[in-house]
Amino acid sequence: MNSRELVQFCDEKIFSSFFTNQIDTLHSxxxxxxxxxxxxxxxxxxxxxxxxxxxxxxxxxxAKSYLFTIANNLxxxxxxxxxxxxxxxxxxxESSNNESPEFLLEVDEFDQKLQGAINNLTEAxxxxxxxxxxxxxxxxxxxxxxxxxxxxxxxxxxxxxxSLREEIDEL
Amino acid sequence: xxxxxxxxxxxxxxxSEAELRTYVSAQEIADxxxxxxxxxxxxxPTINTSDIxxxxxxxxxxxxxxxxxxxxxxxxxxAVIVLSFSVYYFGGTNKEAFNTSTGxxxxxxxxxxxxxxxxxxxxxxxxxxxxxxxxxxxLHGEAYFNVEKGSKFSVQTSNGTVAVLGTQFNVLSRNNxxxxxxxxxxxxxxxxNNTYLVAAQNSLKLVKNTPVLSGINNQNLPYWTLDKSRFxxxxxxxxxxxxxxxxxxxxxxxxxxKNELYTGEFTHKNNEQALNAIALPFNLTIIHKKxxxxxxx
Numbered sequence: 029m030n031s032r033e034l035v036q037f038c039d040e041k042i043f044s045s046f047f048t049n050q051i052d053t054l055h056s057x058x059x060x061x062x063x064x065x066x067x068x069x070x071x072x073x074x075x076x077x078x079x080x081x082x083x084x085x086x087x088x089x090x091a092k093s094y095l096f097t098i099a100n101n102l103x104x105x106x107x108x109x110x111x112x113x114x115x116x117x118x119x120x121x122e123s124s125n126n127e128s129p130e131f132l133l134e135v136d137e138f139d140q141k142l143q144g145a146i147n148n149l150t151e152a153x154x155x156x157x158x159x160x161x162x163x164x165x166x167x168x169x170x171x172x173x174x175x176x177x178x179x180x181x182x183x184x185x186x187x188x189x190x191s192l193r194e195e196i197d198e199l
Numbered sequence: 200x201x202x203x204x205x206x207x208x209x210x211x212x213x214x215s216e217a218e219l220r221t222y223v224s225a226q227e228i229a230d231x232x233x234x235x236x237x238x239x240x241x242x243x244p245t246i247n248t249s250d251i252x253x254x255x256x257x258x259x260x261x262x263x264x265x266x267x268x269x270x271x272x273x274x275x276x277x278a279v280i281v282l283s284f285s286v287y288y289f290g291g292t293n294k295e296a297f298n299t300s301t302g303x304x305x306x307x308x309x310x311x312x313x314x315x316x317x318x319x320x321x322x323x324x325x326x327x328x329x330x331x332x333x334x335x336x337x338l339h340g341e342a343y344f345n346v347e348k349g350s351k352f353s354v355q356t357s358n359g360t361v362a363v364l365g366t367q368f369n370v371l372s373r374n375n376x377x378x379x380x381x382x383x384x385x386x387x388x389x390x391x392n393n394t395y396l397v398a399a400q401n402s403l404k405l406v407k408n409t410p411v412l413s414g415i416n417n418q419n420l421p422y423w424t425l426d427k428s429r430f431x432x433x434x435x436x437x438x439x440x441x442x443x444x445x446x447x448x449x450x451x452x453x454x455x456x457k458n459e460l461y462t463g464e465f466t467h468k469n470n471e472q473a474l475n476a477i478a479l480p481f482n483l484t485i486i487h488k489k490x491x492x493x494x495x496x
Contacts, residue, residue: 051248059244076255116241161238186204193230
C-alpha cells in the first residue's frame with residue numbers, strides 16, 4: 029500500500045469529520061451492548077483514541093469496521109460480564125386528551141414488557157435491531173459496521189423480532 | 200427472492216404486508232407492528248460529542264511531517280465519500296468494483312495514484328491483480344480521470360475504448376450517448392474500429408452516431424464535479440435523464456419535446472432551482488406529485 033493513500037486519517041480535519049459522522053452510532057452500538065450510557069461514552073472515547081493513534085495504518089474502506097472492532101474488544105475485555113439493563117427514554121408523543129387512563133396504563137405496561145424483552149435478546153440481535161430501529165441505520169450500514177453480510181444482519185433482525193413477540197406473548 | 204428472513208424484509212419495506220401474510224397470521228402482524236411502533240419512539244442515548252473529540256485530539260500531537268497537499272480538497276472528499284460507500288469485493292477474482300446510485304458521487308484513488316471521480320448512477324471496475332501490468336478499467340456511466348504518468352491507461356465502455364498515457368479527461372458513456380472530453384494531454388478514442396485523437400481542451404461527442412470534435416472554453420474540470428450539469432444543444436430527453444440521475448424524482452413531459460434542443464445548466468444541490476432551469480426556457484409548468492414531476496405547457 030502506498031503512503032499517500034494511508035495518511036488521510038492523520039489529517040485532523042478528516043479525522044474530525046470521520047469522528048463526527050461515526051460517534052453517535054458507535055456510542056449507540058456500545059450502549060446497546062452494555063446498557064450504560066456513561067460506560068458507552070468512555071469506551072467510544074477510548075476507541076477513538078486508539079483509532080487516532082493508529083491513523084496511519086488505516087485503510088479507508090475498512091475504517092468503520094476497524095473502529096467498531098476496537099470498541100467491541102474494549103468492551104469484551106473489560107465489561108462483558110455485567111448484566112444488561114437498557115432503559116429507553118421515549119420521545120414525547122402528542123397525546124390527545126381523550127385517551128383513557130386505562131389505555132395509558134396498558135401502553136406503559138406493554139412498554140415495560142418490551143424493554144424487558146429487548147434486554148433478554150442476544151447481544152448480537154439487540155445491537156442489530158436497535159441500530160436499525162433507534163438509530164435508523166440501514167441493514168447495509170450495519171453490515172459494514174459489524175463486518176458481516178447484509179444477510180447476516182437480516183437474520184439477526186428477523187430473529188430479534190420473532191423472539192420479542194414470543195416473549196411478550198408469554199407474559 | 201430469499202424468503203427466510205421475511206420479518207426483516209418486511210420491516211425494511213422489501214416485502215408487502217400481503218406477502219408477509221403468507222408466513223404469519225394477521226394477529227402476529229398486529230403484534231409486530233405494535234413492537235415496531237413502540238421502538239420507533241425510543242430516543243437515542245445522549246452523548247457529549249465535542250468534549251470527547253477534544254479529548255481524543257489532545258492525546259496525540261499532530262505529526263509535524265504532514266505537508267500541505269494540493270489535493271487536500273480531493274482527499275477530504277475522497278475520505279468522506281469513499282467511506283460512506285461500500286466497496287464490493289468479488290471473492291477470489293480480485294475484481295474491484297464501485298458503483299453509485301441516484302444523486303451520489305464518488306471519489307477514489309487507484310493503486311497507481313490516479314484519481315477518479317464517479318458521477319451518479321455509474322459503475323466502474325478493474326482487476327486489482329492485473330493492474331500493475333495493465334491499467335484497464337470498465338466503465339458504465341460517467342467519470343472524470345486524472346491519470347498519473349506511466350504505461351497505457353485505458354477505459355473500456357460499451358461504446359468504445361479511451362486510451363491515454365497520463366492526462367485529465369472525462370468519459371460519458373450511457374446507452375448510445377458517448378462523449379469524451381480532454382482537459383490536459385492527449386486522449387485516443389476508439390469508436391467502431393476508427394481511432395480519433397482528442398487534444399487538450401477538446402471534446403469528442405456523438406451527434407447522430409457520428410463522432411464530432413469541438414473545442415471547450417478554458418474549462419479545467421467537468422461541470423458535474425462542480426455539482427452542476429451543463430448542456431449545449433443537447434436533446435431534451437438527455438437533460439431529463441441527467442436530472443433523474445441526480446434527484447430521487449421521476450419526470451414526465453410532452454412527447455414532442457423529446458428531441459428538442461436544450462442549452463443551459465442546472466444545479467445538483469436544489470431540485471426546485473434545477474427544475475426551473477430546465478422548464479423555463481420551454482415555458483413549461485411544473486406540477487409536483489410526491490416523487491413525480493409533471494412538466495406541461
